[in-house]
Amino acid sequence: MVSAELKLIIDELSTQGKMIFHEETTEEKITTFEKENNVVLPSKYKEWLQLSDGGEFFLPAGIQLYGIEHKPVINVNDNSRPNDDYIVIGALASGDPIICAKNSEKIAIYNQEAGRIEDDEVYDDFIVFLKHLHDLLGIGG
Template sequence: MDSEALKKITDQFNEQGEMAFLEGATDEQIKEFENKHKINLPEDFKIWLRFSDGGECFLPAGIQFYGVAHKPVIDVEENDRPDDSYVVIGALASGDPILCQKETEVISIYNHEAGCIEDDEVYENFEAFLSDLYDLLGIGG
């Protein structure tokens, strides 16, 4: 995801609902977080963190993203995931966690009710996930 794609997505979000974007994280804060936890976050997600380190989209019943410097901070030990190959980077209003698969660009949603990650809720990267939020949240785009 480049800055132009991010701007397009966030402009669309702002037209559709109330957003609570936070101050972006610095490259140093992101690198410090990754080094401390011995993980590499997805590149597209790091672009998002530089824009908004956490925050909420489509308030009041949308999505909360976690950050690396602002609360709520990503908890790499969060147990609300299928296994240790995932990191919880946010949550839907339903409580279902948004996951990134360690050492990949893959973003997915863990469906609590089904007890699994469903095929139609796996995204090749964070940009693809953001681009599908309208359908995912049932708000049209």
């Protein structure tokens, strides 16, 4: 079930730039994806998938989020992650992956060039990540 808070954030973001949101997926398909890949996605990200199965924010130079049905699809073995403890769920226009630790709510950006996750780019959950998109992307909000 999609929370009112997430819907409000998406509605607000939708008025601030060009966005492409894909058709939603279902809780059942998310559960199947998790079982097939032996992972548990962050609960707030699963809410997002039930609103939009992936998508793009602040085009052309924003972020892309991956889904479980719509391409690009989450690849739990994506080589752009820091190690096997993480799942890549999207990417910045710079190419740096948006990651979550397996079986965790935290969302982070992996700085590939530096080979580390910056402390100021770790978010408690997907909602907090969305609320900080303006700062992350360096755009006014």
